[in-house]
Amino acid sequence: MSLLLSLVKREISVVLKSRSEFIYPLAFFVIVTSLFPLAVTPDPNQLAFIAPGIIWVAALLSILLSLNGFYQADYEEGGLEQLLLSGVSGANIVVAKSIANWLVTGLPLVLVAPMIGISFNMQPHTNWIAMLSLLVGTPSICFIGSIGMCLTLGLRNGGVLLTLLVLPLFIPVLIFGASAVGAASIGVNYSGQLAILGALLVFSIMVAPFAGAAAMKISID
Amino acid sequence: MRFRIDLDYKSMNLQQISTNQLKVENLTVFRSELPLFEPVNFNLSAGDAVQISGVNGSGKTSLLRCLCGLSHRHEGVISWNDIHIDNDQTDFHDQLLYIGHALGLKPKLTVEQNLNFYRQLRFDEADSLIKNALDQLNIGAYYDELVGNLSAGQKRRVALARIISEPVGLWILDEPMVALDVDGQTWLEQVCNDHLSRGGMIVLTSHQRISAIKGLDEYKLIPANLDGNYMINESLE
Numbered sequence: 001m002s003l004l005l006s007l008v009k010r011e012i013s014v015v016l017k018s019r020s021e022f023i024y025p026l027a028f029f030v031i032v033t034s035l036f037p038l039a040v041t042p043d044p045n046q047l048a049f050i051a052p053g054i055i056w057v058a059a060l061l062s063i064l065l066s067l068n069g070f071y072q073a074d075y076e077e078g079g080l081e082q083l084l085l086s087g088v089s090g091a092n093i094v095v096a097k098s099i100a101n102w103l104v105t106g107l108p109l110v111l112v113a114p115m116i117g118i119s120f121n122m123q124p125h126t127n128w129i130a131m132l133s134l135l136v137g138t139p140s141i142c143f144i145g146s147i148g149m150c151l152t153l154g155l156r157n158g159g160v161l162l163t164l165l166v167l168p169l170f171i172p173v174l175i176f177g178a179s180a181v182g183a184a185s186i187g188v189n190y191s192g193q194l195a196i197l198g199a200l201l202v203f204s205i206m207v208a209p210f211a212g213a214a215a216m217k218i219s220i221d
Numbered sequence: 222m223r224f225r226i227d228l229d230y231k232s233m234n235l236q237q238i239s240t241n242q243l244k245v246e247n248l249t250v251f252r253s254e255l256p257l258f259e260p261v262n263f264n265l266s267a268g269d270a271v272q273i274s275g276v277n278g279s280g281k282t283s284l285l286r287c288l289c290g291l292s293h294r295h296e297g298v299i300s301w302n303d304i305h306i307d308n309d310q311t312d313f314h315d316q317l318l319y320i321g322h323a324l325g326l327k328p329k330l331t332v333e334q335n336l337n338f339y340r341q342l343r344f345d346e347a348d349s350l351i352k353n354a355l356d357q358l359n360i361g362a363y364y365d366e367l368v369g370n371l372s373a374g375q376k377r378r379v380a381l382a383r384i385i386s387e388p389v390g391l392w393i394l395d396e397p398m399v400a401l402d403v404d405g406q407t408w409l410e411q412v413c414n415d416h417l418s419r420g421g422m423i424v425l426t427s428h429q430r431i432s433a434i435k436g437l438d439e440y441k442l443i444p445a446n447l448d449g450n451y452m453i454n455e456s457l458e
Contacts, residue, residue: 017329078323086342087314
């Protein structure tokens with residue numbers, strides 16, 4: 001446990017040193033979401049209708065953007081192999097990186113989302129549910145993304161391949177996340193969607209570390 | 222020029238390292254399905270050192286990566302204390318320090334943070350050995366400097382400081398002399414001699430002739446005989 005803690009601390013301190021790493025995804029999220037009212041429609045009712053989908057798609061893409069920063073440099077500098085040789089298991093590395101990734105990228109998105117919601121004319125209650133669904137859903141995106149990231153380590157144009165590999169895996173999270181918010185906005189029961197988001201989170205936490213570790217081993221070989 | 226070398230080897234189990242043995246039998250590394258060199262055989266026990274030599278692209282780095290258990294593109298047996306290294310990595314990795322071309326240092330962290338992090342992965346306490354190691358290498362003044370601000374030679378010195386701050390039995394060093402100045406090279410040779418006299422083991426590659434390390438055997442990699450049917454012209458990492 002203390003090992004995991006020190007790994008997470010190291011990841012975070014590295015990322016916080018290069019501010020672009022955690023400000024870009026957040027800025028991307030804010031900019032993309034605020035472009036939609038300009039491009040689609042300024043009508044408040046329609047905005048409230050499309051808001052859940054836009055917030056979720058933007059959150060998903062901005063986490064996808066942030067993944068690279070946590071793995072690629074560490075791979076190229078030889079940090080990953082040193083960790084493996086120092087007796088840290090690949091699964092521990094993936095868990096630590098995913099936790100750090102969520103704390104640095106996912107959590108700020110969750111906190112900023114209500115402001116985007118307000119600008120999209122979402123009701124306060126719907127806004128809370130949007131926040132809640134992001135809180136449960138974004139960690140699974142970090143974990144699932146780590147599998148793809150470990151597979152594409154060291155590849156040229158790995159980013160494009162990463163997108164192709166993991167976007168299909170993100171789809172369940174996207175569907176249930178956005179539909180929980182959609183259901184809340186029309187006053188229907190949304191607990192089922194949130195429960196499935198929770199189940200997806202548990203599943204991805206259980207699978208991703210091992211799949212990621214196996215992929216990392218192949219990439220380093 | 223003499224360097225002051227005083228180490229705290231209390232954390233190292235001397236009894237254990239004096240009986241360690243690294244055995245390499247019929248090891249060939251493959252790249253794109255083709256063997257890189259003729260099968261390699263050697264035995265290292267306490268106090269032994271071997272220098273792997275060979276022309277550029279002969280597979281020295283690949284060989285070292287296989288020895289560490291990082292790469293598995295090989296045939297043959299590598300065993301540590303008569304146990305295949307893939308079967309029991311824990312004991313092997315506890316005793317192994319590998320410093321490759323990629324030094325594993327985070328440019329955004331300070332020298333002290335980098336070294337302390339690695340030390341704490343192996344040994345529970347942070348320790349003054351790091352300060353000591355950096356002083357020996359004449360980079361003590363850079364203790365709190367970001368690694369990204371250092372020169373190539375200084376970075377190499379920081380990475381090599383780990384052989385002092387993390388005392389283990391087996392050092393696998395890939396081109397440790399690269400980017401080091403004369404003083405740094407003398408220091409390294411001296412530390413290697415000390416390590417060997419304590420019963421440590423060293424595998425290293427270098428293009429230089431290193432005469433100052435006592436008892437350093439040279440093992441020349443012989444390019445694999447492919448009957449002239451193939452040309453290997455791929456660049457190595």
